[in-house]
Amino acid sequence: MMFKPGKIKQGLFLALLLTACAQVPRPQTIQATQPPATDELVMPQAIQNSKVFIQVSSTVVELGSTVSLYAVPQQLGLITREVTWKVVSGPGTVSGGKNATFTAPTTGSGQTILQATSTENSALTGQVALNLTPKTAGQDVIQLTTNVAFSYDIVSVHVTSTYEVVEVTASVPNGPSTTLSKTGTNLYSGNLPLKGLPRGEQRIWVKVKDVKGNQQIRLYQFIADRNPALNVDYSLDDPYLVAADFFPVNASCTDDSGSCRITVKRNTVPVLSGVGSVNGSVDMQAFAGQVYPVSVIADDPGGNTLKYDFQVYVPNASLNTKMLVPGTIYDVDATRVLYTKAVPNGTTKLKYRSFATGVDTTLTLPLNGVPIGGKLFPDGVIYRTRPLGGGISWLFDSRDPGTNLTPSGHNWYAVSGYYLAYRTNDSQTFLRNLQTNTTTFLGTGLTGDLAPNGRLVSAPKLTDGTHDVYPVSNSTGVAIALFDGTQQILLRNYRLNGKAEIGVDYAVNNGYAAYTDYDSNGNRQVWLRLPTGAKVRKTFTSVSNVIAALGPNGELIVRRLGPGDLYTIDTAGNEKPLGLITRPYFVKFVDGKWNIVIFNGVFEPKP
Numbered sequence: 001m002m003f004k005p006g007k008i009k010q011g012l013f014l015a016l017l018l019t020a021c022a023q024v025p026r027p028q029t030i031q032a033t034q035p036p037a038t039d040e041l042v043m044p045q046a047i048q049n050s051k052v053f054i055q056v057s058s059t060v061v062e063l064g065s066t067v068s069l070y071a072v073p074q075q076l077g078l079i080t081r082e083v084t085w086k087v088v089s090g091p092g093t094v095s096g097g098k099n100a101t102f103t104a105p106t107t108g109s110g111q112t113i114l115q116a117t118s119t120e121n122s123a124l125t126g127q128v129a130l131n132l133t134p135k136t137a138g139q140d141v142i143q144l145t146t147n148v149a150f151s152y153d154i155v156s157v158h159v160t161s162t163y164e165v166v167e168v169t170a171s172v173p174n175g176p177s178t179t180l181s182k183t184g185t186n187l188y189s190g191n192l193p194l195k196g197l198p199r200g201e202q203r204i205w206v207k208v209k210d211v212k213g214n215q216q217i218r219l220y221q222f223i224a225d226r227n228p229a230l231n232v233d234y235s236l237d238d239p240y241l242v243a244a245d246f247f248p249v250n251a252s253c254t255d256d257s258g259s260c261r262i263t264v265k266r267n268t269v270p271v272l273s274g275v276g277s278v279n280g281s282v283d284m285q286a287f288a289g290q291v292y293p294v295s296v297i298a299d300d301p302g303g304n305t306l307k308y309d310f311q312v313y314v315p316n317a318s319l320n321t322k323m324l325v326p327g328t329i330y331d332v333d334a335t336r337v338l339y340t341k342a343v344p345n346g347t348t349k350l351k352y353r354s355f356a357t358g359v360d361t362t363l364t365l366p367l368n369g370v371p372i373g374g375k376l377f378p379d380g381v382i383y384r385t386r387p388l389g390g391g392i393s394w395l396f397d398s399r400d401p402g403t404n405l406t407p408s409g410h411n412w413y414a415v416s417g418y419y420l421a422y423r424t425n426d427s428q429t430f431l432r433n434l435q436t437n438t439t440t441f442l443g444t445g446l447t448g449d450l451a452p453n454g455r456l457v458s459a460p461k462l463t464d465g466t467h468d469v470y471p472v473s474n475s476t477g478v479a480i481a482l483f484d485g486t487q488q489i490l491l492r493n494y495r496l497n498g499k500a501e502i503g504v505d506y507a508v509n510n511g512y513a514a515y516t517d518y519d520s521n522g523n524r525q526v527w528l529r530l531p532t533g534a535k536v537r538k539t540f541t542s543v544s545n546v547i548a549a550l551g552p553n554g555e556l557i558v559r560r561l562g563p564g565d566l567y568t569i570d571t572a573g574n575e576k577p578l579g580l581i582t583r584p585y586f587v588k589f590v591d592g593k594w595n596i597v598i599f600n601g602v603f604e605p606k607p
Contacts, residue, residue, distance in 0.1 A: 051073065052074060053072050054069065054071045054116055054126050056102075056128055056130070061102065061104045061112075061131065062134070062135045063104050063105060063106055063108065063134055068099070068101055069085070069099075069101070069116075070099055071085075071100070074124070075118070076261040076275065076300070076301055077263075078118065078121070080119065082098055082120070083098055083116040085097075085100050085114060085117075086114070087115075088115045089113045090130075091108045091132070092105055094114050102114060102130060104132055109133075112130045113130075114130065155170045155189065155190060157170070157180060157206055159208050161210050165182075166211050167179065167208070168188040168207070168208050169205075170206050170207075171192075172192070172204055176193050178190040205218070227305070228253045228304060228305070229253060230251065230252075241599060242321075242324055242599050242600055243313065246284065247281060247312050249279070249281065249282060251278050253306075255304075256300075257302070259275065259276075260276065260299065260300045261273065261274070261275050261298070262274055263297045264282060264294065264295070266284075266293075266294055267292065282312075284314045288317065289315075289580040291313045292312055293309060293311055294309075294310045295308065295309050313601070316579030316580070317579070318576070318578050319578065319604065320605075321601060321603055322355070322602040323355060325337055326341050326600065327341035328599075328600065329597050329599070329600060329602065330374045331376045332595050332597060332602055333378075334590050337352060338376055338381060347370075349362055349365075350363045350371040350374060351363065352376070363383065364401040366404065367385070367394070367404070369385025369386060370385055372386055373413075376415075377415055377420075377434055378417075378418065379418075382396070383395070384413065392408070392410075392425065394407070394409065395422055397420075397434070405420075405432070406422060406424055408426070410422045410425060411423055412447045418452075419432070419452070420432040423446065427445045431454055449461065449462045460502045462507060462508050464508045464511065467484055467508050467513060468482070469482050469506045469515065477497065478495060478498040478499075479492055480500055480505065480515045491527070492515055492516070492517045492527075495518060504546045505546060505547065507547050507549075508550070510531075512528060512529070512552075513529040514526060514527070514547050514550045515547075516547065523543060524544040525538075525540070526538045526556065526558050526569075528554055538569050539558060541560060543560055543561055544562075545559065548587065549589070552589060554571050555569070555571060564580055565579055565580050568594060578605055585597060
């Protein structure tokens with residue numbers, strides 16, 4: 001966007017350019033209370049009324065030249081905020097939509113009035129008057145790009161001049177002012193606080209002076225307006241939620257303008273809306289077993305928006321909800337569920353909730369740590385924290401939170417039974433007995449699978465403390481083997497290009513070993529080796545199956561490849577569908593039942 005303001009002294013050339021952006025997008029409002037998510041723009045010569053806000057690069061136009069315009073309708077609920085333009089009176093032509101160009105005639109004089117009309121509501125119109133002036137021959141001319149770029153309250157100005165620039169200042173009338181410093185080639189920046197400016201039209205003066213005493217002063221106008229404030233009942237630190245067939249939404253918004261609208265969308269489809277508030281439910285019945293996006297959006301008359309996005313999981317009909325908690329679940333056992341919860345002051349709490357009573361216990365987080373993980377053991381909790389702002393990770397025992405188990409940091413840990421294994425940042429691996437509170441050095445760089453008796457094996461092995469299962473390979477392919485404490489036994493013979501993924505093609509628990517083997521059609525089927533040594537085939541389908549979980553008595557959860565559905569198989573071989581679970585989950589076998597954790601919910605298969 002260019003305009004020619006006329007004769008200047010000594011060829012001083014001032015250009016105010018949009019920082020890091022070659023194309024001028026829709027001008028955003030200035031955030032007066034908090035940093036915006038992206039740089040916010042200011043454009044000059046703003047003409048505002050109650051219906052359409054219009055901006056133009058210059059209201060004085062030389063014959064034969066062009067000026068750039070921008071317009072945005074001022075009303076709640078508009079989707080595109082697009083406009084059409086027309087010449088109401090006077091010479092010249094106008095073309096474009098929200099971003100438009102006026103072309104002045106080569107001859108003539110007087111005034112041209114342009115009108116912008118909303119394409120969604122023809123009652124929303126706004127006008128701007130442009131004054132035509134003759135083109136002056138033989139004068140020095142500057143071209144001024146009419147944008148000032150702001151990132152929160154930092155103003156950046158791009159200046160070029162025939163002579164050395166000695167001073168660049170920016171100021172708000174009856175408000176803050178600042179001298180800008182050179183921060184790059186022809187770039188000057190400085191802090192110009194915008195907090196506290198009242199809503200509405202505001203002005204910024206930018207003045208440039210060169211070593212010869214020449215100076216240019218330009219006035220820029222903008223609308224100061226904050227985004228609407230949006231409050232939604234769901235304030236989880238994790239945007240993934242478990243919902244029933246109908247997902248309740250209770251939200252409200254406020255705005256400086258005194259009016260704002262809330263729209264709730266299921267994926268991209270609006271399903272609820274209201275001015276100032278919404279209290280209703282989103283029908284999710286068609287999406288059982290899936291994770292589906294729901295958005296809550298607030299907008300004000302100027303088109304400023306604030307949005308919260310949620311990923312909503314709808315349980316399958318085959319699952320009973322055992323417990324929902326307001327946070328991210330880390331672990332479950334027979335009596336408790338361990339989870340984190342963000343609280344309004346910006347901190348995050350680590351809690352466990354009793355299945356029996358529903359009562360929460362909040363754990364002490366030493367050193368102002370932020371919880372980033374945790375595991376339950378029979379007498380307490382082992383949990384990970386890190387300092388606020390990042391850094392090393394620490395381990396604590398909830399029974400003695402004043403003792404940092406890894407003061408120099410750690411990068412891996414595992415808990416099983418009464419044992420904790422961890423590797424420090426200097427690659428030293430230790431085993432801690434949580435009954436005796438004694439620690440033993442295991443070696444350097446060790447990680448892997450920890451059994452309830454404290455036995456640690458490195459990947460790709462898995463162990464139950466006595467038996468190990470793992471892949472073996474030779475020139476003929478890949479096999480799956482079991483070590484029973486005295487000898488290696490092949491569970492599956494060698495197969496060229498055979499699959500042997502840890503936890504998917506083999507697992508072990510309490511003497512039971514689950515593994516996959518190929519049928520005559522080349523599909524993987526799940527088999528179970530009993531503690532007696534007998535092998536039993538567990539799946540008989542025309543598609544491949546893999547292991548999702550193995551219980552202590554040979555209970556199985558398998559995933560059927562292709563559709564991806566989960567199935568339980570009990571000790572008698574009876575199979576029941578769990579349906580499709582498409583997002584990360586983990587499974588624990590607790591008190592004779594499977595507990596399936598998905599986002600902030602704990603579920604059990606229906607009988």
